[in-house]
Amino acid sequence: MGLRERKKAATREAVHKAALNLAVEHGFEHLTVEAIADAAGISRRTFSNYFTAKEDAVLWGEEQHIKALVLAFRARPPHEGPWQALAGAVLDRFPTEEPPDRETAIRSRLALRHPTLLARQLANHAVLETDLREAITDRGGLTPLEAGCLGAAFLASIRLAMQRWVAGDEADDPRELIMETMGAMAGVFG
Known part of the structure; x- marks a missing residue:
């Protein structure tokens, strides 16, 4: 796997972990894509490159x-x-x-x-x-x-x-x- 693929995999994993952590801390019903993106250190647009919705990230x-x-x-x-x-x-x-x-x-x-x-x-x-x-x-x-x-x-x-x-x-x-x-x-x- 090249550097670009490793970076994408690391970002996807970071977004996933952020979604899980926020869902546990604040409840899934309060989870937003914006909060996940902020916690993962990415933009909302970058989030949509990896997942279509918060459910997918979780x-x-x-x-x-x-x-x-x-x-x-x-x-x-x-x-x-x-x-x-x-x-x-x-x-x-x-x-x-x-x-x-x-x-x-x-x-x-x-x-x-x-x-x-x-x-x-x-x-x-x-x-x-x-x-x-x-x-x-x-x-x-x-x-x-x-x-x-x-x-x-x-x-x-x-x-x-x-x-x-x-x-x-x-x-x-x-x-x-x-x-x-x-x-x-x-x-x-x-």
Whole structure:
């Protein structure tokens, strides 16, 4: 990555962190694009080069995590069934030695409390659901409809596990909660 790309990535990260910090300090309902831009040391116009709205700035890291999960799924051994490969991708992406991500907890908590943020989060998941459906279909053995159902169930299991994690004051291991939720889904749909 060249210098320009690194600077853009650093600016995007600074804007995202400013948005999260301000949302925690003052409440999401009081968060403005102008306040985020000021806190990140950029202009309102520069903000719009990186994000279309305050919701995007707050949720930015979540999309990266899910895209990385899709890549981890694609890298799983071909002999694994799709649900097993999805579970393996979670284990690959969230090693036990890493502490739980505070930003993930903040984003999840904010989305649960603010309908506009939850709506944006669900819209982001719908786009990522398409990527996941394609990855599952490419693996073979399932029709696009079946792959779409599986991808939707997987993303729902992550969302439910994150809600449980946040509701439990983040005391549990989010990875274990995801595995438990995926196990419950497999049992229901088994």
